Amino acid sequence: MATVSTNELHDPNAGHGHVKGGLAGLVMGAVGVVFGDIGTSPLYTMKEAFIEHYGLVANHDTVLGVLSLAFWSLMIVVTLKYVTVIMNADNEGEGGIMALMALAQRTLPKTSRSAYAVGILGIFGASLFFGDGVITPAITTLSAVEGLGVAAPALQHWVVPIALVILVCLFASQRYGTAKVxxxxxxxxxLWFVSIAVIGVVNITKAPETLKALNPVWGMNFFIDHGWHGIFILGAVVLAVTGGEALYADMGHFGARPIRYAWYFFVLPCLVLNYLGQGALILSNPLSVSNPFFEAVPAWARIPMVVLATAAAVVASQAVxxxxxxxxxxxxxxGYIPRMQIRHTSSDTIGQIYVPGINWFLMxxxxxLVLTFRDSTRLATAYGISVSGTMFIDTLLLGLVAYRLWPRQRMWVIPLCVLFGVVEIAFIIANGVKFFDGAWFPLLLGLVTFTLLRTWRRGRELLRAEMQSEGIQLDTFLDGLMLSPPIRVPGTAVFMTADKGVVPHALLHNLKHNKVLHERNVFLTVESLTVPYAHTGQRLKVVRVGDGCYKIIVRFGFMETPDVPQALMRCADMGEICIDPMDTTYFASRETILASANRGMPVWRDKLFALMHRNAAPATGFFRIPSNRLVELGAQVRI
Structure with a gap:
C-alpha cells in the first residue's frame, strides 16, 4: 500500500468552509467555540484535588506538586498531543475520533480483523464521548452557579434549581440554532480568559512561590512523598485537560492554525496563570480550598464573576x-446509529445542525445527573473516566495512522504515543478507583451507547445478508422481464436499494400489484464514504443495464447531509439520463424485522435492533426525498 501523508490530501491549516473570515476571525471563533470545556475547568479542578476523598493537606509541597502535575498534564496531553501532533492526522481536514477511526480503517483491508478492531475502538471512544457530553453541561453549570454560595451564602439552596433552569433553557433553545448567539x-x-488571567496574576503577586510549580521536579516529588497511592490524585488532575478531544473534533470548522494560535498564545497562558493564582491563594490561606476559584475573586466582583462564569459554562455546554x-x-x-431527523439551522454555515433525538436524550x-449528584464536587467523581478512555483510544488510533501513513515521522510519533499512553493509562487507573463513587455512570452510559451502536451495525449487516440470500439477481431478472415486458408508462421510477445487485422488493411489489413498468427505471444505491466530503468525480456513477434501466450509485461523505434528488439532477451533466424531479416517483421498501432464536445475534439484541429499526427515521426523509413523490411498500424480514 502506498504511504501518503494525510496533509497531502487536505491542508489542515485551513477551515473546511464552515466558518468564513480571516485568520483573526477564525482565532476569535475558535476561542469562542473550541475552548469552552477546557476553559471552564479552573472552576472545579483545584477544588476537587483537595476534597476529603484524596486526603491531601494543603501544605507548601503538596500544593506545588498538584499544580505541577496539572501544568505538565496540559503541556503533554493538550499542547503536545492534541494541538501539536494529532491535528496532523486530519481526515481531509476533519478531526475527531470518528474521523480518525475512518482514516485508520482506510489504511487496512476492509474485511480484516484489524479493521474490525479499529471500528470497535472508534465506536467505544465515540460512546464514551457521549458520556462526556452529558457530564460537561452538568458540572460546568453547577460549578458556575455554586459561586453564589461564596458570594451570598443565603442563596446556596437555590444553586440546583437555577442550574436546572439554565440547562433546560439551553437545550430548549437548540432548535433555533446558534448562529446569532x-x-x-x-x-x-x-472576556472570561482575560478575567481569570488577571485574577491569577493578582493572587500570584501575593505568593510568587507558586511559580516554582512550573518545574516538573515538584510533580515528581509529589509521587515520592505520597508513594504509589499518589497516582490517585490524577483523578482530579485529569479535570484540567477535559476538552482536549474538542480541540481535535472542531478542527474541520476552524482549521489547525487558528486553534494552535489561540491555544499557544492566549488560552494556555490564561489557564496557567489562573491555576497558579489559585495555588498562591491556597498557600496564603489554606481554608480557601473549599472553592479556590471564587475565593480568589475580590468580594465586590464575585456576583459579576458568577454571571460571567455561568455564561462561560453555557458556551462550554453548547460546544459539547x-x-x-x-x-x-x-x-x-x-452506519453505526439509526437515521435521525437532522435540521439545518443556518443557510450559510453547513456545520450548524440540530438533531432533536440527540438533544432531548442529552437534556x-x-x-x-444534576438531580442525582446535586453538587459539582460529587459530580467530579464521575468525571474523568470517559475523557481518559477517549484520549487513550485517540492515542492508539494515532499510533496506527502514524505507522501506516507517516513513514518519515513515525520514528518520533510512535515513541510519543507510548508516552501519551502511559499518562492516559495512569489517568484511567486513577479514575477507575472512583467507580463506586460515581465513575460508574459515564461507563454505564458508554456501554449502553456502545451496545446500541454495535447492535445497529450488526443488525444492518444481518438484514442485508438475509435480503441477499432471498433476493433475485437484477441482471438476470431484467433479461427475463424484457422477454415479455409489462405495460410501460411515462415518467421515471427510482427504486432505492441497499444492494445494487439484487432486485428491490419495491420493484417486485410494483410489478405484482400495478403490473406496469415505467419508461425509465433507476436502481439507486446510496453509499457513505470514509472521507468527510465526496469529490465531484466520486459523487455519481451511472451504468446502463437494459432498455430504459439504469444503476446509479450516489456517494456522500460522512460530514455531508445527503440530498438524493439534488444529486440525481446532475445525471444530465453526464449525458446518460435526465431525471426531472417533477416527473419522478421514488419507490422504497420498509422492512419489518422479526427476531429469531439461534440466528445472527442473541434474541434480545434482535428485538433491540427491531425496535431501533422501527423508530429510525425513514431513509427517504433522511435522503431528502419529497413525500409527495414517494411510494413505500412493506416487507417482513426474519433475522
Whole structure:
C-alpha cells in the first residue's frame, strides 16, 4: 500500500468552509467555540484535588506538586498531543475520533480483523464521548452557579434549581440554532480568559512561590512523598485537560492554525496563570480550598464573576452539545446509529445542525445527573473516566495512522504515543478507583451507547445478508422481464436499494400489484464514504443495464447531509439520463424485522435492533426525498 501523508490530501491549516473570515476571525471563533470545556475547568479542578476523598493537606509541597502535575498534564496531553501532533492526522481536514477511526480503517483491508478492531475502538471512544457530553453541561453549570454560595451564602439552596433552569433553557433553545448567539461566544470567552488571567496574576503577586510549580521536579516529588497511592490524585488532575478531544473534533470548522494560535498564545497562558493564582491563594490561606476559584475573586466582583462564569459554562455546554450533533451525524453516515431527523439551522454555515433525538436524550440525562449528584464536587467523581478512555483510544488510533501513513515521522510519533499512553493509562487507573463513587455512570452510559451502536451495525449487516440470500439477481431478472415486458408508462421510477445487485422488493411489489413498468427505471444505491466530503468525480456513477434501466450509485461523505434528488439532477451533466424531479416517483421498501432464536445475534439484541429499526427515521426523509413523490411498500424480514 502506498504511504501518503494525510496533509497531502487536505491542508489542515485551513477551515473546511464552515466558518468564513480571516485568520483573526477564525482565532476569535475558535476561542469562542473550541475552548469552552477546557476553559471552564479552573472552576472545579483545584477544588476537587483537595476534597476529603484524596486526603491531601494543603501544605507548601503538596500544593506545588498538584499544580505541577496539572501544568505538565496540559503541556503533554493538550499542547503536545492534541494541538501539536494529532491535528496532523486530519481526515481531509476533519478531526475527531470518528474521523480518525475512518482514516485508520482506510489504511487496512476492509474485511480484516484489524479493521474490525479499529471500528470497535472508534465506536467505544465515540460512546464514551457521549458520556462526556452529558457530564460537561452538568458540572460546568453547577460549578458556575455554586459561586453564589461564596458570594451570598443565603442563596446556596437555590444553586440546583437555577442550574436546572439554565440547562433546560439551553437545550430548549437548540432548535433555533446558534448562529446569532454564536457571534457573542468569542467575546464572552475572551472576556472570561482575560478575567481569570488577571485574577491569577493578582493572587500570584501575593505568593510568587507558586511559580516554582512550573518545574516538573515538584510533580515528581509529589509521587515520592505520597508513594504509589499518589497516582490517585490524577483523578482530579485529569479535570484540567477535559476538552482536549474538542480541540481535535472542531478542527474541520476552524482549521489547525487558528486553534494552535489561540491555544499557544492566549488560552494556555490564561489557564496557567489562573491555576497558579489559585495555588498562591491556597498557600496564603489554606481554608480557601473549599472553592479556590471564587475565593480568589475580590468580594465586590464575585456576583459579576458568577454571571460571567455561568455564561462561560453555557458556551462550554453548547460546544459539547453541537459536538454531539456532529458525532451523531458522522455515525449515521458511517452506519453505526439509526437515521435521525437532522435540521439545518443556518443557510450559510453547513456545520450548524440540530438533531432533536440527540438533544432531548442529552437534556434528560443531564437533568437526571444534576438531580442525582446535586453538587459539582460529587459530580467530579464521575468525571474523568470517559475523557481518559477517549484520549487513550485517540492515542492508539494515532499510533496506527502514524505507522501506516507517516513513514518519515513515525520514528518520533510512535515513541510519543507510548508516552501519551502511559499518562492516559495512569489517568484511567486513577479514575477507575472512583467507580463506586460515581465513575460508574459515564461507563454505564458508554456501554449502553456502545451496545446500541454495535447492535445497529450488526443488525444492518444481518438484514442485508438475509435480503441477499432471498433476493433475485437484477441482471438476470431484467433479461427475463424484457422477454415479455409489462405495460410501460411515462415518467421515471427510482427504486432505492441497499444492494445494487439484487432486485428491490419495491420493484417486485410494483410489478405484482400495478403490473406496469415505467419508461425509465433507476436502481439507486446510496453509499457513505470514509472521507468527510465526496469529490465531484466520486459523487455519481451511472451504468446502463437494459432498455430504459439504469444503476446509479450516489456517494456522500460522512460530514455531508445527503440530498438524493439534488444529486440525481446532475445525471444530465453526464449525458446518460435526465431525471426531472417533477416527473419522478421514488419507490422504497420498509422492512419489518422479526427476531429469531439461534440466528445472527442473541434474541434480545434482535428485538433491540427491531425496535431501533422501527423508530429510525425513514431513509427517504433522511435522503431528502419529497413525500409527495414517494411510494413505500412493506416487507417482513426474519433475522
Amino acid at each position: 454564536g457571534k457573542v461566544f468569542g467575546p464572552v470567552m475572551v 452539545i453541537t459536538g454531539a450533533y456532529s458525532v451523531a451525524r458522522q455515525a449515521m453516515q458511517l 434528560i440525562a443531564v437533568i437526571v
